[in-house]
Amino acid sequence: MELSKNYIPGPIEQKWNEHWKTKKYFKSSSADKRPAFTVVIPPPNVTGVLHMGHTLNETVQDILVRKARMSGFNACWVPGSDHASIATEAKVVDMLKREKGIDKKDLSREEFLKYAFEWKEKYGNIIYGQIEKLGCSVDWDRVSFTMDDHYYKAVIKVFVDLYQKGMIYRGARMINWDPAAKTALSDEEVEYKDVTGKLYYIKYAISESQNAVGGREEDYITIATQRPETIMGDVAVCANPHDQRYAHLKGKKVFVPLINKEVPVIFDEYVDKDFGTGILKITPAHDINDFNIGLKYNLPVVDTLNADGTLSEAAQIFIGEDRFEARKKIVEELREKGLLVKEEEYQTRMGYSQRSSAVVEPKISTQWFVKMKELAQPALEAVTSGDINIHPGEKFNATYKYWLENVKDWCISRQLWWGQQIPAWYDEEGRFVVAETEQKAKEIFNTQYSIINAQLKQDEDVLDTWFSSWLWPIEVFKGITEPNNNDINYYYPGAVLVTGQDIIFFWVARMIMAGMEYMKEKPFSDVYFTGMVRDKMGRKMSKSLGNSPDLLTLIHEYGADAVRFGIMISSPAGNDLLFDESSLEQGKFFNNKLWNAMKLLKMWEEGRRLNAEGSKLKADSGSQFAIKWFRSRLNEARNEVETLMKQFRLSEALKTIYSLIWDDFCSWFLEWIKPEYGSAIEQEVYENAVSFFEELLHLLHPFMPFITEEIYHLVKEQEDDLTVKQFAPVAKADMHLLVAGEKLKAIITAIRDTKNKNTIKPKEVISLFIETNDTASYQPIKEILLKQTNSDHISFNETPDTSSIMIVVGNEKFYIQSNTAVDTSVQKEQLNKDLNYLKGFLISVDKKLSNDKFVQNAKPEVIALERKKKQDAEEKIKVIEETLAIL
RNA sequence: GGGAGCAUAGCUCAGUUGGUUUAGAGCAUCUGCCUUACAAGCAGAGGGUCCGCGGUUCGAACCCGUGUGCUCCCACCA
Numbered sequence: 027m028e029l030s031k032n033y034i035p036g037p038i039e040q041k042w043n044e045h046w047k048t049k050k051y052f053k054s055s056s057a058d059k060r061p062a063f064t065v066v067i068p069p070p071n072v073t074g075v076l077h078m079g080h081t082l083n084e085t086v087q088d089i090l091v092r093k094a095r096m097s098g099f100n101a102c103w104v105p106g107s108d109h110a111s112i113a114t115e116a117k118v119v120d121m122l123k124r125e126k127g128i129d130k131k132d133l134s135r136e137e138f139l140k141y142a143f144e145w146k147e148k149y150g151n152i153i154y155g156q157i158e159k160l161g162c163s164v165d166w167d168r169v170s171f172t173m174d175d176h177y178y179k180a181v182i183k184v185f186v187d188l189y190q191k192g193m194i195y196r197g198a199r200m201i202n203w204d205p206a207a208k209t210a211l212s213d214e215e216v217e218y219k220d221v222t223g224k225l226y227y228i229k230y231a232i233s234e235s236q237n238a239v240g241g242r243e244e245d246y247i248t249i250a251t252q253r254p255e256t257i258m259g260d261v262a263v264c265a266n267p268h269d270q271r272y273a274h275l276k277g278k279k280v281f282v283p284l285i286n287k288e289v290p291v292i293f294d295e296y297v298d299k300d301f302g303t304g305i306l307k308i309t310p311a312h313d314i315n316d317f318n319i320g321l322k323y324n325l326p327v328v329d330t331l332n333a334d335g336t337l338s339e340a341a342q343i344f345i346g347e348d349r350f351e352a353r354k355k356i357v358e359e360l361r362e363k364g365l366l367v368k369e370e371e372y373q374t375r376m377g378y379s380q381r382s383s384a385v386v387e388p389k390i391s392t393q394w395f396v397k398m399k400e401l402a403q404p405a406l407e408a409v410t411s412g413d414i415n416i417h418p419g420e421k422f423n424a425t426y427k428y429w430l431e432n433v434k435d436w437c438i439s440r441q442l443w444w445g446q447q448i449p450a451w452y453d454e455e456g457r458f459v460v461a462e463t464e465q466k467a468k469e470i471f472n473t474q475y476s477i478i479n480a481q482l483k484q485d486e487d488v489l490d491t492w493f494s495s496w497l498w499p500i501e502v503f504k505g506i507t508e509p510n511n512n513d514i515n516y517y518y519p520g521a522v523l524v525t526g527q528d529i530i531f532f533w534v535a536r537m538i539m540a541g542m543e544y545m546k547e548k549p550f551s552d553v554y555f556t557g558m559v560r561d562k563m564g565r566k567m568s569k570s571l572g573n574s575p576d577l578l579t580l581i582h583e584y585g586a587d588a589v590r591f592g593i594m595i596s597s598p599a600g601n602d603l604l605f606d607e608s609s610l611e612q613g614k615f616f617n618n619k620l621w622n623a624m625k626l627l628k629m630w631e632e633g634r635r636l637n638a639e640g641s642k643l644k645a646d647s648g649s650q651f652a653i654k655w656f657r658s659r660l661n662e663a664r665n666e667v668e669t670l671m672k673q674f675r676l677s678e679a680l681k682t683i684y685s686l687i688w689d690d691f692c693s694w695f696l697e698w699i700k701p702e703y704g705s706a707i708e709q710e711v712y713e714n715a716v717s718f719f720e721e722l723l724h725l726l727h728p729f730m731p732f733i734t735e736e737i738y739h740l741v742k743e744q745e746d747d748l749t750v751k752q753f754a755p756v757a758k759a760d761m762h763l764l765v766a767g768e769k770l771k772a773i774i775t776a777i778r779d780t781k782n783k784n785t786i787k788p789k790e791v792i793s794l795f796i797e798t799n800d801t802a803s804y805q806p807i808k809e810i811l812l813k814q815t816n817s818d819h820i821s822f823n824e825t826p827d828t829s830s831i832m833i834v835v836g837n838e839k840f841y842i843q844s845n846t847a848v849d850t851s852v853q854k855e856q857l858n859k860d861l862n863y864l865k866g867f868l869i870s871v872d873k874k875l876s877n878d879k880f881v882q883n884a885k886p887e888v889i890a891l892e893r894k895k896k897q898d899a900e901e902k903i904k905v906i907e908e909t910l911a912i913l
Numbered sequence: 914g915g916g917a918g919c920a921u922a923g924c925u926c927a928g929u930u931g932g933u934u935u936a937g938a939g940c941a942u943c944u945g946c947c948u949u950a951c952a953a954g955c956a957g958a959g960g961g962u963c964c965g966c967g968g969u970u971c972g973a974a975c976c977c978g979u980g981u982g983c984u985c986c987c988a989c990c991a
Binding site: 029031032033218225249250251252253264296297298301302303305306307309313314315316317318375388421422424425428429432527530558562564595596601602603604606608609611612614615616617618619621622623624625626627628629630673675677678681684685692693696700703704775778779781782783785787788789863866867870871874877878879880881882883884885887888889891892895898899 | 916917918919924925926927929932933934935938939940941944945946948949950951953954955956957958970971972983984985986987988989990991
């Protein structure tokens, strides 16, 4: 077969995806006897396509899942997507307007949902396609969507259940209002940004003074506010009772400017004497603090804003104008009337809607809430007791704990259509009951209010999207709708959840709550937080900046394996990573390295020398040493990788494998066993090399599944597929062989370096003379040493010509004899450099050893090690000094 | 205003119970190679006051304190 010069990923990836699918390798059944390894995908929103953050997430999950599958687990990775109520609804509304010229208000709920489901179909499929292209080994028969029929029912069931337990209530509270999406938001959906705002100082006339307007300075008080457009909602002004400046106002009233509404002056400790003018306007409808003060003093609430952020009739002036337009006009009018004392710049934080980016408006509104305190307790314990482990824990345990300890009630109703409609039913008098169906609601009305066949209307609102996704680890196995079914019993709890740290409160904490409440058990044992993917300049990847590359374009350009490699190689758990395409390129080069190693083995296969039956490899042959050494090196690395994977240190595991393959296998091992040009490789050597290669592919497969599967089949005819293959457990490495291997590498490198520094061409044949008192140790490595340094001769403890170059490796002396004229100054320079280093080193060791306290306190093995270091250094110094003396 | 994290080579980062050398890797740089697996490569090399200061210790990149500079989370000061 003709093999291409370089690895071409496209067709190969497609081939294996199809093959794996046909073989149903990633299908998992609860009838299986093996232990389960369950992972549920954080369902991507059906708002668009996958970005680099998803790519990192899915890759991490796939590595863990494939690793488990290849280690004897019944791995089950559930794919799916999230309806993302507000985010998707906004996109659909936007699309309808732009592409079809349709306004949402002209559609019925049913018509709108039809469009929304079409949207979901389209983008859901794009996302699933991307997940597949990336090589994710998910079970496509289990694909779930948070608005699937059973899922919808589960959400309703949980709502009704929590209501009946008294953990859901309906009430008027101050909530975060998104005037663009015209819906309530939870506290978590508000993002705060630092902005430079303005503080306006406005004069309020004291009513008992002679004249409300135009009087003397002392007839006014000045109040600072950021929001002059809300003054019409003022119901009082408030000062600190200990503030002497305002003591004279006790029992007085003031006029709200422009509308000349008379409001009382009240006193409360809440007011900070030193901020602004020390006096505060109270606007209960538009500020949470004011609302609380209003409650305390039983003040009325005047809501001067409409749902869309325009001024309402209650404002009396500028009715229908946008709140920010109105602000400008009011400031202008105040200035004209001489009621604006000054305006100054002011650093503040403003809340923005996570979805629509509109400035969030505090608003009193009747909404549905979940009581969180009770739910939070078991979820807190699950983490503090160590039942659930967060990685990296030191960074997130505290955050998690703090949030749960201070959790507030969760506003779950949204004034939208896309989502699970709240199962509350109202009669004409506004009485309501909560029930899963209208029929059941009627029955309750019948028993509760003795109304037969009540005319009921369902609550218009839908539930927060997170109120459905918190059931994800349970309901993807129908654990809510069909409790105790085989799947949920077998697959729950999951092994590990991999997600971004930004949704720790939105999702992770709430999933744990739901798990503890409905399964009486944690939903997963480990949580792995990935960092945020940023661009090279450290900026967040975002559509608006245009710095987020398209996943399919990247896969097309580099191949899925290279994309996976590139994103994994520099992303330790929890740390942000700066995405740089050069790491993808590194992945592409690595593909090629593997491809070419395979080609070399194929070449050897064709020309290999089949040993006569029973014949053994010659003792002390270079190949024999190479095989023994690499066996040890491979064992050592496999053990390392095993440990790293258990600790979720995936990028380090990948680095270990990368260097094992590139350096130890390709650069050393393959070169050591490479036969002379024109001669064939021995059968036994060839077979060992292939079997090592297979083991390496196995090790790498979870990270780079496509190329490893392809090469696994190309290098040798196989009866099985790598993706489901298990390898024998790893044995311990032989330390003596590892040390011998390192020594051999050091000698080869030193000799090559010396040739290089002395301008001896690498190809030029040299002779080696070695001064050693351990000649025997050179027997197994002699052959390799000759070949790798291009030497034709090696002799021990013989005196070479005076023209040879002397170097020191370890504490042994090497002479290199060549035909090239030798410049002794180069050697001297090198030797002197080494000597200086060693002398400095010796001083530092001596310092330690001559310190009595060190000798008394340090562990015996540490002291022994230092003594050994001292001895080695001294020997080496001696050898170098001898050499220099000769020169 | 509270809390957390980070600071190591030009760049991106490892360095997990304080003692394997006077600190490692990849990329980038430099030198030499068109060697029959791979120029998407091979063989080498150079490059660091481990952010500053102080402390604990026989011994600190690592532990403690402090300063500086970034990043993130939480919080109702008009």
